[in-house]
Amino acid sequence: MEKIDDLVSIIIPFHNGEKYINKCMNSILNQEYKNIEIIFINDGSTDNSINKLKEYNDERIKIYSQERLGVSAARNFGVKKANGKFIAFMDIDDELDKKFVKKFIETAYREKVDVVICNYNEIYSDGSKKEILLPWKNIKIDKKTIKEELIPQMISTNENEVGIRGLVWRTFVKKKLIEDNNLRFVEGIQIAEDLLFVIQLYNRVDQIYVLENCLYNYYKNGESTLNKYLNNMIESNINFYNNFVEVLKKENLYNDNKERYLKNKLQKYTIEISNAVRSPDIKETYKQIKIIRRNYLNDNENYNLNCIAKEKKLALILLKCNLITTLIIIFKIKEYIRRRKFS
Secondary structure (H helix, E strand, O other): OOOOOOOEEEEEEEOOOHHHHHHHHHHHHOOOOOOEEEEEEEEOOOOOHHHHHHOOOOOOEEEEEEOOOOHHHHHHHHHHHOOOOEEEEOOOOOEEOOOHHHHHHHHHHHHOOOEEEEEEEEEOOOOOEEEEOOOOOOEEEEHHHHHHHHHHHHHOOOOOOOOOOOOHHHEEEEHHHHHHOOOOOOOOOOOOHHHHHHHHHHHOOOEEEEEEEEEEEEEOOOOOHHHOOOOOHHHHHHHHHHHHHHHHHHOOOHHHHHHHHHHHHHOHHHHHHHHHOOOOOHHHHHHHHHHHHHHHHOOOOOOOHHHOOHHHHHHHHHHHOOOHHHHHHHHHHHHHHHHHOOO
């Protein structure tokens, strides 16, 4: 293979990421492929993150700031500022394998593809890890497989299928592909914001190469958005699913994936209940669950409760029957057990 020396832009949005910077930077500076630019987008931080980053005397580091607009706006800004032929993404509290960029760019050239995706490790607070693997290994998947297997399994899974998270940081992409298709992260979304982006991205290519390597370390910590109480979770979810269905329809994916979409959307109610019980104010918990119940009863979608796990089905039955105290007790116990994993 001829020498590859194209610039690769690594885009890293952050908000108050001071305590993660050393770990993040060490994994980037240890990359075997050196021709990179490291684009940090400060999303309204109030800690010492900026000064911490400036301690690194490396001309490849570029720091930009915006007011608190969210991770999607930060990533859009990063793409706009990127000078690289290829783009990779990272979250500031995670780590890259030292071969992350090298493997990606060599594969893109060898296989003549614009998108490469990899597996990753989930790292837990006790130091243990779990490999999260795609159902393909070191293979180029075609348009048919992308539309009939990859994207559908990112929307939701059926029995005997592998669940696939739509993650931008496992995705290496040629910048021109993003620009030519005018792709942007949907702003104003707090959860699964990258799912909508990668669905559109993957749907625009004829081939994707899937690496079997776990090149990214994703840290499961108690401070992530998925583990915090969000007082606007209900409104945020409504916004997300409005955008989700819009993206699927725009990409001509909705009709073939309507049942999967409804299965995904149905589970939002249990996610909202989990969020409600994280509130430190029990009165607020009751208030939130009453709103969730009202929205569920007024939801006109034709859901199939048998398509979801039994415990989620039970939760929705309790919700419908207005057994809110029982529901709170069950979810409080689940939350306690779940949080012990992060302690």
